[in-house]
Amino acid sequence: MKVIIDLCIVPMGVGVSVSEYVAACHELLGKTGLKTQLHAYGTNIEGEWDEVMAAVKSCHEKVHGMGAPRITTTIKLGTRTDRSQTMEEKISSVLGKIK
Numbered sequence: 001m002k003v004i005i006d007l008c009i010v011p012m013g014v015g016v017s018v019s020e021y022v023a024a025c026h027e028l029l030g031k032t033g034l035k036t037q038l039h040a041y042g043t044n045i046e047g048e049w050d051e052v053m054a055a056v057k058s059c060h061e062k063v064h065g066m067g068a069p070r071i072t073t074t075i076k077l078g079t080r081t082d083r084s085q086t087m088e089e090k091i092s093s094v095l096g097k098i099k
Helices: 019-030 049-065 087-097
Strands: 002-012 035-039 042-048 070-078
Touching: 002 019, 002 049, 019 035, 019 042, 019 049, 042 049, 049 070
Parallel strands: none
Antiparallel strands: 002 042, 002 070, 035 042
8 A cells, every 4th residue: 555654753862953863764764765755844755555664663763773762753644545646746736726
């Protein structure tokens, strides 16, 4: 099943700046072959359900491995059975309706 998720991983107990952890996770995601789109408060990821969820797990393992004792993660996700839709198509649909 195809899924598009909005992922926000926040390491806790590592100080105020978390960009080092976000960068490491984003680099890891880039190696998965999944389609990703970094934004100001997270990353959109598109792909097969099991592959996307495995990537989320890998991000957690990476961030813990960097010394974060605790992580809080927010995931929003969507699936469709009526047709296939990419992240770009979703954005284009909305932009096309803006006057």
